Amino acid sequence: MTTRFPLFFASLAALCIPAVYAADGGHPVLLVSIDGMRPDYVLKADQYGLKIPRLRTILASGAHATGVRGVLPTVTYPSHTTLLTGVWPSKHGIYSNVAFDPQNLNAQGWLWYSEDIRVPTLWEAAAKAGYGVGSVSWPVSVGAKGVSYLIPEYWRAPKSSEDIKLIRALSTPGLVAEIEKTAGAYIDDLDQAEAGDRQRTQYAVAIIRMKKPRLMTVHLAALDHLEHADGPFSPSALRTLEQADAELGELEDAMSAVSASPILCVVSDHGFARTDHSFNLVGALTESGLPASAHLDGGSASIVMNDPRDEAGRRKVSEFLQRLADEPANGIERILNSEEISRMGGWTRASFWVDMKTNYSVVGTGPVNTARKAAGTHGFAPTHSDLLAAFFICGPRRGALAKPRRNRYAQYCADAGQDAGDQTAVRRSAGAQTRLTTRLTRIICLAKPSARRSCPGEAGGSCLRPL
């Protein structure tokens, strides 16, 4: 795949970029993440009887990937950060949702803070290209550089009314107070899943209408919540996706009302698997007395040695993990070693990674292995087909052209789909999710040649390649 890149980008340059620049100096971009949306919700919408007219329209008139290979682990914060940086967790530094904290000093804190992102983001690239940038509830956005109208995803005591003060304090000064006069109180409690998405949408629409950002990123989280509770494609998940589609429509309409020819891009961070068993890796490891900790990511867990120089301990942990994997009832798909983790771009502190079969979640309490109520999770290695993420895009003059590939933004992403959706390519490639950033970055960065140096991939030394 790698050797195809120079030719591929050269062809994009010939076909697309000069026209983009000549048209109007770059199009506004609305980037909406529907957390946990498998692409087959949209690709097989008829099969599920889904009323999702907006997503169906993008599918029919834009371009898409049939599946995007994510990162290790396929969880929300590393994945969203890859979408905005084009590099793997080992480079951008967001290795999990929750901070590694074996001594429990951090009160279950998540990796909320953008200062932990080690490379430039699409927000920064867009700002340097002259775009006004807005964002609502995007993961790892506390303190995000380049975002002029920011409401970050954050919580500490979401059942308390005190948390709204945190949101006001961490958002662009005055922004939340300005919007809540008409939209009502913001909701940061993820347990209020559907109501929370309603408010995220209302606040994002208000930012679009009042501030007219040219790049707007919005994270809708409810689908993921219902999938965890009831499993993917459950009645509650289908209902929630229909709500997300309506919210997507409100966002798109607002963006179209304030800016000419916006590009709409809908992504997800990861797919989802149906689970009916769990495996208590933490309990097994603790009982063994071995010098290592397990950091859980839903469908997988990284194993961190207490002392990374302890080679004898590492061998014992390796043998122990293999014995666990040899017991079929534990549900372990395979144990990744540090070289395999490195090749997948996973967390560099992990010496091993325990990847589960997709009907198992890895937990920290309860029996070693047990059957559970049907539910859902993600976080497995990105090689499982259930974990493929979504990517849909459409550009100006949507619907006016009979053949989507004649739409140059559709062309961008038909190519993305070709890369990311082809199963052979997915298995061979080293993280197709990284490539989506390439397309979005180039829509923005290459609209202004003077801003090309600010593209995240180029500045971050990633797999993105300059033209």
Ligand SMILES: [Zn+2]
């Ligand atoms: Zn997620």
